[in-house]
Amino acid sequence: MSGLTDEQRAILDFERQWWRYSGGKATEIEKHLGLTVVAYYRELNAVIDLPGAVEHDPTLVRRLQRARTLRRSRRTARAMRLAGAHG
Numbered sequence: 001m002s003g004l005t006d007e008q009r010a011i012l013d014f015e016r017q018w019w020r021y022s023g024g025k026a027t028e029i030e031k032h033l034g035l036t037v038v039a040y041y042r043e044l045n046a047v048i049d050l051p052g053a054v055e056h057d058p059t060l061v062r063r064l065q066r067a068r069t070l071r072r073s074r075r076t077a078r079a080m081r082l083a084g085a086h087g
Contacts, residue, residue: 003052007033011044012053016060 002009014032021028029040045068047053053061 002056004050004056008047009056011047012057012060015044016057
């Protein structure tokens with residue numbers, strides 16, 4: 001047992017296979033999990049920081065963590081460039 005709640009496991013499982021569903025991701029999030037897109041991503045980002053998440057699906061969680069780190073570093077770099085252009 002990974003120490004995750006059923007809902008947390010469902011979020012990770014959905015993220016691993018959402019592309020198999022026929023609708024768009026936002027539609028499928030609401031349909032299968034009953035969450036808004038904003039709530040889903042908020043929960044997903046919290047779940048991937050839990051130790052049990054790596055135990056549940058190490059490949060997925062590490063990929064999501066790397067993608068999040070890359071997005072954050074790109075955002076920071078972009079903000080620094082904009083600040084340099086205005087200062």
